[in-house]
Amino acid sequence: MNIVDLITIPLQYPFMVKAIVVSSVVGAVCALLSCFLILKGWSLLGDAISHAVLPGVVLAYIIGIPFSVGGFIFALLAVLLIGSIKTHTKIKEDAVMGIVFTTLFALGLILISRTVSSIDLMHVLFGYVLGISDVAAWYTIGVSAVVAAIILTFRRTLLLFCFDPTHMQSVGVSAKFIHYFLLVLLAVTITASLQTVGIILVIAMLITPGSTAFLLTKRFPVMLVIASVVSVVSSVVGAYASYYLDVSTGGAIVFFQGCVFLGAFAFSVIRSHRKKNTSVVSV
Amino acid sequence: MNKKIIISIVVVAISIMLSWVFLVSRDADREKQNTDTRLTVLSTFTVISDMVREVGGEKVEAISLTKPGVEIHGYEPTPGDLVRASRADIIFDNGLNLELWAQKLYTSISNVPHVTISEGIEVVPIAEGAYKDKPNPHAWMSPKQALVYVENIRKALTEVSPEDEAYFAERARIYSEKIKALDIQLRESISKIPEAQRYLTTCEGAFSYLAKDYGMKELYLWAINDESQGSPQQIAYVVDQVKKNTIPAIFCESTVEPKIQEEVVRESGSRMGGVLYVDSLSGADGPAPTYLALLTHTVETIVNGLRGL
Amino acid sequence: MYAIELHNVSVEYQDRMGLENASIQIPEGTFSGVIGMNGAGKSTLFKVIMGLVRPTSGSVLxxxxxxxxxxxxxxxxxxPQNELVDWDFPVSVYDVVMMGRFGLQNxxxxxxxxxxxxxxxxxxKVGMKEYRDRQIGELSGGQKKRVFVARALAHGADILLLDEPFAGVDAKSEHALTELLLTLKQAGKTIILSTHELTSLSEYCDHVALIKKTVVAYGPTTEVFTRDNVTQTFDGAMHRIKFSA
Incomplete structure (x- = not known):
């Protein structure tokens, strides 16, 4: 078997093509977001929002509206709750996030146990990369493209917000507005991708690529590029590996991402070690 | 000293990558073209697959998507499963909300026909919980309903391969006779349990059809494996009932972690009567390698447990 | 003309008072030092001037x-204070100074x-041109300060607020920084800095504000920076300080 076959064989199957394309697109937009999230110290927020949408999904099912709408409403609710509890108490933000998302997730579990449904609502969160319908694929790709375009257009504003919101406010741009603007982008991305690629993949994609890129560069534009490339490559390699090894596709993608991070970590340790040695010599 | 850590990290990373590449190439070699002329019939789980093997004989290659011993309610198909599914001539599922993931499978593979083989059975509804009044999916646990399954399989196979109509019909007839014979045998062994002791206490409410057929009363921790925890009230109810009726043995299924049932044992003073097979066959060397063996072994375990043998 | 005017400004937080009935008039083109203990209200005063906190009562111009x-x-x-900046942030000196242009861009x-x-x-102007491509964490304490002063200059602001600019800065860099600020004063900027560093305050500040929940005293350093006033502000005796009177 030659290398061309190795690449083209999985592509004969539409489900593989969709899995690769959708997880790459979601991976790219999540990677962009992850750069801002890890710099702002909001990494856990992706995790929190992903879980907090559960009651929204169940209620959406009961009322009969699309899952993403219900999920989105609860994502916003979670964000507002976290924000207001944090400003009115001295409890640290990570604890507040933990309280809010577990409570909302639990509400979701309670609602599920009281809802008669012909589908497994819990599994909406565990979207299945290999079972993406065409409609869902286009929806996710469309939303991701819009979010990515917005992030790239306003990247300088978002960066300043992460770096120095006080300065931003002092020149008359509302830091609070940008705060919620970024949160809404995050909520939209999560609700649009949960159903297709699933919760584990979304959480990992919102943290790992940005962290990997952070280890490798000190330039923000480069960081955006590295994060996106790492994320897309992980999606593609992970999907291929899952095909040939016959293992869970989402699992393979996340695992590969983790391996890349580990590689970047080793590289950065070696680099700083070497730098230290040479600087000692030069003195 | 720091160097050692770095080197070990690098070694681990490289070996992960290498083993990955190695596995990929090895798996790639294994791919071979199928020159077989048999029908490829994919079933969602081992029980159906065994029935297909019986009806289809040497004219079909019966494959099960889930392996023996795997929990089928919440399964997630791998890419390999999807590849096998897309090469199949026909896919059989149980339906009745048993394998909800099959719908996701059909989203990915729209060009392979699929048949729900529980079509036309006498449905027993789920009695309680979130899925109340929905059909209980475990209809194959009644030999009587299994005959409907066999008939559906025969029809579907005949449709795909009309030239083998007579062959399938003959095999289906023989298989149905065996099932009917087993039905009589099972009824007889259950009748040996004193009537007051005929309580079938399990983890999942998967035995409604069996209990109904053979006049047993049913107790279970949860109605269907999707919720998989059992509400506190339900567990308390089971404990009370087991105590009140001094039920000598309670059971759990092969695909379920028996932790809660062990708790019921501790609280009620009953004992674990053994492992029942329902959602999955065992491996070839296990006690339930075929559907008929599954029924025989499960009923035997129940009877032995309740008679205190 | 006054650069800053506060009349009877009070700021009430949820659990405490930030400022109580504070009044101050800072003339244009002056170099003022704001001194007071931790929690005395220096940060609140700065926030009021920047419009980040709205006073509960009183007026601000x-x-x-x-x-x-x-x-x-x-x-x-x-x-900002050094410790409030994330120095690992992947931005260069040039990027940070460019942030000064933020309010003026589309x-x-x-x-x-x-x-x-x-x-x-x-x-x-701040002498940091050759360091423009450095990541901000790769600078000394004094250089870090100068980058942010450059940001303020790029911004074109007339009033500069510096929060504890001498914390974590060695004596030599401190001197260089005050020289820079004095040059800016000459150019007509109004400089206001908060500090704990009282020893050399009178050498560069022409005005001093003493803060203790309110403005205890404000005026030319020679008149206001007296032992009595400082003792009252800091609730105790101060050593090694060169007072004006």
Whole structure:
């Protein structure tokens, strides 16, 4: 078997093509977001929002509206709750996030146990990369493209917000507005991708690529590029590996991402070690 | 000293990558073209697959998507499963909300026909919980309903391969006779349990059809494996009932972690009567390698447990 | 003309008072030192001037305008405390100074030729031009400060607020920084800095504000920076300080 076959064989199957394309697109937009999230110290927020949408999904099912709408409403609710509890108490933000998302997730579990449904609502969160319908694929790709375009257009504003919101406010741009603007982008991305690629993949994609890129560069534009490339490559390699090894596709993608991070970590340790040695010599 | 850590990290990373590449190439070699002329019939789980093997004989290659011993309610198909599914001539599922993931499978593979083989059975509804009044999916646990399954399989196979109509019909007839014979045998062994002791206490409410057929009363921790925890009230109810009726043995299924049932044992003073097979066959060397063996072994375990043998 | 005017300003937080009935009038083109103990209200005073905190009562004028109007016109620039900046952030010296142009750019914040020119100009003034491509964490304490002063210059602000600029800065860099600030004062900027460093305050500050929940005293250093006033502000005796009277 030659290398061309190795690449083209999985592509004969539409489900593989969709899995690769959708997880790459979601991976790219999540990677962009992850750069801002890890710099702002909001990494856990992706995790929190992903879980907090559960009651929204169940209620959406009961009322009969699309899952993403219900999920989105609860994502916003979670964000507002976290924000207001944090400003009115001295409890640290990570604890507040933990309280809010577990409570909302639990509400979701309670609602599920009281809802008669012909589908497994819990599994909406565990979207299945290999079972993406065409409609869902286009929806996710469309939303991701819009979010990515917005992030790239306003990247300088978002960066300043992460770096120095006080300065931003002092020149008359509302830091609070940008705060919620970024949160809404995050909520939209999560609700649009949960159903297709699933919760584990979304959480990992919102943290790992940005962290990997952070280890490798000190330039923000480069960081955006590295994060996106790492994320897309992980999606593609992970999907291929899952095909040939016959293992869970989402699992393979996340695992590969983790391996890349580990590689970047080793590289950065070696680099700083070497730098230290040479600087000692030069003195 | 720091160097050692770095080197070990690098070694681990490289070996992960290498083993990955190695596995990929090895798996790639294994791919071979199928020159077989048999029908490829994919079933969602081992029980159906065994029935297909019986009806289809040497004219079909019966494959099960889930392996023996795997929990089928919440399964997630791998890419390999999807590849096998897309090469199949026909896919059989149980339906009745048993394998909800099959719908996701059909989203990915729209060009392979699929048949729900529980079509036309006498449905027993789920009695309680979130899925109340929905059909209980475990209809194959009644030999009587299994005959409907066999008939559906025969029809579907005949449709795909009309030239083998007579062959399938003959095999289906023989298989149905065996099932009917087993039905009589099972009824007889259950009748040996004193009537007051005929309580079938399990983890999942998967035995409604069996209990109904053979006049047993049913107790279970949860109605269907999707919720998989059992509400506190339900567990308390089971404990009370087991105590009140001094039920000598309670059971759990092969695909379920028996932790809660062990708790019921501790609280009620009953004992674990053994492992029942329902959602999955065992491996070839296990006690339930075929559907008929599954029924025989499960009923035997129940009877032995309740008679205190 | 006054750069800053506060009349009877009180700020009430949820659990405590930030400022109580504070009044101060800071003339344009002066160099004022704001001193007081931790929690005395120095940060609150700065926030009020920047329009980040709205007073519960009293009135504030910044360059004859409301703080919000002054924000929009970019009148005030702020140099944060070293410890409030994330020095690992992946931005270069040049990037940070470019942030000074933020309020003057269009909504996409795309730098134009004018912006680049102003950034280089500001870097030149603070003597940080050759460090422009460094990541901000790779600078000494004094250099870090100068980058943020350059940001304020790129911003074109007339009023500079510096929060504890001498914390974590060695004596030599401190001297260089005050020289820089004095040059800016000469150019007509109003400089206001908060500090714990009382020893050499009188050498560069022409005005001093003593803060203890309110403005205890404000005026030319020679008149206000007295042992009595400082003792009252700091609840105790101060050593090694060169007082004016």
């Amino acid at each position: 910044v360059d004859q305008k409301t703080p919000l109007q002054a924000q929009k016109e970019g009148v005030v620039a702020y140099v 909504i996409f914040r795309t730098p134009r030729a004018e912006d680049h020119a102003q950034v280089m100009n500001a870097l030149e």
